[in-house]
Amino acid sequence: MRRFFAVLVCAGVAASALFLGGCKKSGPASAGALIGIAIPETHVTRWVKDGETLKSEAEKRGYRAELQFGDADQSIQNRQIQTLLGLDARLIVVGNINDEVAPVIAEAAQKNVAVIAYDRLIQNSADYDYFITFNNYKVGVLQGQSLANALGLEQADPKAPKSIALFAGAMTDGNAFFFFDGAMSVLNPYVENGVLKVVGPYPKTSADKENFAKIATEGWQGTIAKARMAGLLKEDAKSVTLDAVLAPNDHIARAIIDACRADAKYKGKLPLVTGQDAEFESTMLIKAGEQLSTVFKNTSKLAEAAIILADQIVKGETPSIPGAVLAEGSLAEMGNTGKKTVKTYLLDPVLVTRDNLNVPIDAEFYTAAENEALK
Numbered sequence: 195m196r197r198f199f200a201v202l203v204c205a206g207v208a209a210s211a212l213f214l215g216g217c218k219k220s221g222p223a224s225a226g227a228l229i230g231i232a233i234p235e236t237h238v239t240r241w242v243k244d245g246e247t248l249k250s251e252a253e254k255r256g257y258r259a260e261l262q263f264g265d266a267d268q269s270i271q272n273r274q275i276q277t278l279l280g281l282d283a284r285l286i287v288v289g290n291i292n293d294e295v296a297p298v299i300a301e302a303a304q305k306n307v308a309v310i311a312y313d314r315l316i317q318n319s320a321d322y323d324y325f326i327t328f329n330n331y332k333v334g335v336l337q338g339q340s341l342a343n344a345l346g347l348e349q350a351d352p353k354a355p356k357s358i359a360l361f362a363g364a365m366t367d368g369n370a371f372f373f374f375d376g377a378m379s380v381l382n383p384y385v386e387n388g389v390l391k392v393v394g395p396y397p398k399t400s401a402d403k404e405n406f407a408k409i410a411t412e413g414w415q416g417t418i419a420k421a422r423m424a425g426l427l428k429e430d431a432k433s434v435t436l437d438a439v440l441a442p443n444d445h446i447a448r449a450i451i452d453a454c455r456a457d458a459k460y461k462g463k464l465p466l467v468t469g470q471d472a473e474f475e476s477t478m479l480i481k482a483g484e485q486l487s488t489v490f491k492n493t494s495k496l497a498e499a500a501i502i503l504a505d506q507i508v509k510g511e512t513p514s515i516p517g518a519v520l521a522e523g524s525l526a527e528m529g530n531t532g533k534k535t536v537k538t539y540l541l542d543p544v545l546v547t548r549d550n551l552n553v554p555i556d557a558e559f560y561t562a563a564e565n566e567a568l569k
C-alpha cells in the first residue's frame with residue numbers, strides 16, 4: 195500500500211517541476227532524461243571532440259543532452275553547471291577547470307544529481323562518487339620513454355650529455371602533476387648518471403612546487419608556453435643547443451616548436467618534442483618529423499565509457515564499463531580528491547611516433563579528410 199502510494203505521488207506530480215526532484219533519486223525512467231555535459235575549454239581542440247562525442251553517445255542511449263563549453267574560466271563553467279541543474283539534469287559530466295568548481299558540485303549533490311568527473315579529478319570535494327580518465331601517470335611514462343629512446347640515453351656518453359628543457363601543464367589541473375611525475379620517473383635516472391642535462395628549472399618531481407611552478411603553463415595556454423620557450427632560448431638555453439623538450443600536450447608542443455622555428459639555431463634541426471592528445475595538427479608534424487611523439491588517448495572511447503557509466507548510475511546499476519578498469523591498489527589514489535577517494539575508472543593511453551601513426555588512424559580518430567592528409 196505504501197509502495198502504491200509512493201508510485202501515485204510520483205505519478206501525480208509528474209507535471210510539477212518542484213516534485214520531480216524529490217522523485218528523481220529512485221525515478222524508474224531514464225528515457226528522455228537530461229544529461230548535462232560541462233567541458234572546460236576549446237583552445238585545446240581535443241575537448242571539442244570530447245563534448246560532441248559525449249552528447250551523441252548520450253542521445254544514442256535515449257537521453258537528452260545539453261553541452262556547455264567553459265572557455266577555461268571556472269566562474270563561467272560554474273554558471274553553466276547551475277544552468278544545467280536548473281534544467282533538471284539527471285546527471286552531469288564535468289571536465290572542470292580548477293577546484294573552484296567544488297561549490298557547484300555541492301549544489302548538485304544537494305539536488306541528488308550525480309556528477310561524473312570527466313578526464314580531470316574534481317579536487318577538494320566529497321560531493322560526488324565517480325571519476326573516469328586515462329592512466330595519466332602512464333601518459334607521462336610514455337612521454338619520458340619516447341625521449342629516452344629517441345635520444346639514445348641508454349647508450350649515451352656522460353662526456354657528451356644530451357640537453358633537455360622541461361614544460362608542464364596547468365598547476366590547477368591535477369593531471370599535469372601525474373604527467374610530469376610519470377615522465378620524470380623515466381628521465382631522472384639519466385640526469386643522475388650524467389647523460390642528460392636539464393636546461394632551465396629542474397623540479398625532479400611535481401612535489402618541488404617552487405620549480406614546478408616555473409615550468410608549469412597557466413591554463414594550458416600555448417601562447418604562454420611559446421613566450422616561455424622564446425625566453426628560454428634567449429637566456430638559459432642561449433649557449434646550448436637543446437636536443438629535446440618535454441612538452442605535456444600537443445597544443446603546448448606546437449607552441450614550443452613554433453618558438454624554436456623562429457630561432458636560427460634550430461633551422462633544419464628542431465629539438466625532439468613530446469606531446470599528448472594525438473591532435474591532427476601534431477600527427478601531421480610527427481609525420482613530417484617535426485614533433486617526436488604524442489600520446490593517443492582514445493577520447494571517443496572515454497566519452498562512450500563515461501556515458502555507459504552515466505547510464506548505469508541513472509539506472510541504479512553496478513557500474514561495469516567495457517574497456518575501462520576500476521583503479522585498485524596504489525592506482526586508486528588517482529581518485530583521492532583530498533576529501534574522499536572516488537571510484538576511478540581508467541582507460542589505457544598509447545604512445546604514437548612516426549612508426550605507428552596508424553594507431554589513431556585505425557581507431558577512426560580522425561575525419562576522412564584528415565586521414566587522407568595523413569597518408
Ligand code: BGC
Pocket residue numbers: 238240313314363367369370414443444470471
Ligand atoms: C587533459 C589533456 C589536455 C589538457 C589540456 C588535461 O587535463 O588530460 O588531454 O591536453 O588537459 O586541455
